[in-house]
Amino acid sequence: MRSVCRYLLAFAVCGFAFLKPVAQCPDRPMPGSVVVDPLSLSSQNGALSADFVMAHSVDDGGYAHYCYNYKTPGGFVEAPTLRLNPGDTLHLGIRNRIQSDGALMKMPPPVDKCGDGGDMTLLSTNVHFHGLNVSPNCHQDDVINTVIQPGTPGFEFNIPIPKDEPPGLYWYHPHIHGFTEFQVNGGAAGAIIVEGMEKVHPEVAGLTEKVLIIRQQYLVPWIPGPYQLTLNYQVTAFPFPRPVIEMKPGEKQFWRVLNATLQDFMPLQFVVNGVPQDVEVIALDGYPVNKVRKQNTVLVPPAGRAEFIVQAPPAGGNAVFYTLNYGTGPTGNPDLPQPLAGIQLTNGPSKGQVAKSTVAALQPEDLKFGDLAKQSPTTQRKLFFSEEFGGTNGPIQFLITVDGQKQRVFEPDEKPVITTHVGAVEDWVIENRALETHAFHMHQIHFLMLEVDGKPYPYPDYRDTIEIPYWEGPGHPYHSVKVRMDFRDPTIAGTFVFHCHILLHEDLGMMHKILVQP
């Protein structure tokens, strides 16, 4: 019943979005304007120090904004890209200035205090560094105990980026249990780039790079209904004019695309004169692919990243960045097809590639986890997603369960459902027994894809988030993935979580803890 109450309370809190606090967040770009990269903050001499103020406002359309404000001489900007090299340290200060607007639902305080302590509410925040293979301890990538309350002096994250961290696109977002969806719905998400992709894939050297962040906003995030996608905070929804991406005729660009939506599974395409083009896939989920490959569709689940090279058509051509329809099953929400941006061909010759080295300085096998395929698993586990129904209003409990254990929703004070140790290499089968597609996300490590539906996966891809399609119903097998988890690095020892990255499901408890003993 506790979950039912939580679900009902969730509806009660929806009215919060309509209370209009003083505007705290910067204006967002007008529809139909040129898509501009987020401000980049790069590390200097081995460190990147930045201070963000988490703020909240509501726009004229009634959409709540939650923003990571960064102060510049020209005023506040929202959610800069953090750029670091492997071996650097990130010092990120967060002050919480979300304004109080009355009574709210709450989750009990965490058992082990990190930061301000106190109840977890819509006004409290913290930060998850999604994909980074770093420590889950306090002041690093801890989301279980870290609570930053409004009005307090703030909190500093100090995160050493491992020397062998794979180059690629990672991201940051709040992860307060029960309330993640509200803040991410309001746009609280930004990119982290670990530099050095050209060392593994020299194809990208010298190309114009674009960081493209797709977010999703609902007027009321807990109720499935119409949504708007945004591209770098620009609304990309009919009837507004499309965002504009500038390219020179024939130019190749390196696009680093983050799916920061709440729940949208996005089959992305670059369409020229009506025909989907092959793009050159460089990296997935912040991990360089073993071998650059051509695909005309790249499926990116919520929280996933895809980095690829696109080529503009010759002068006079028409190109569109597009997401296809994706079916999420009888109890899933529709993920609709739509253009994300139109390509505007600008004058002048393409910049092209400069000083391209054809020899990679770093082989994919040299990266962290690069030898994982050769390891023998020390343990096998099976987990499954499921949904429990109640009444006629659809699922009310969202569950992820270790096979053989009792099905239950996540509670902040629960014991880990899995205990393992540094040095373990484990093969996990994750099955979907629900009538809805889910997105499995593992904190702290990337996993190696081994099998899909019992068949070998064609590529040695490392992911941190993977879609598992819905069950078609009686008479049909469950869909599953088999992945290899690498717990050999002592850096990640501690307690952390795995969960569905449909954020409503995570907030309602489709999550559990794992303990990696030192």
Ligand SMILES: [Cu+2]
């Ligand atoms: Cu889910």
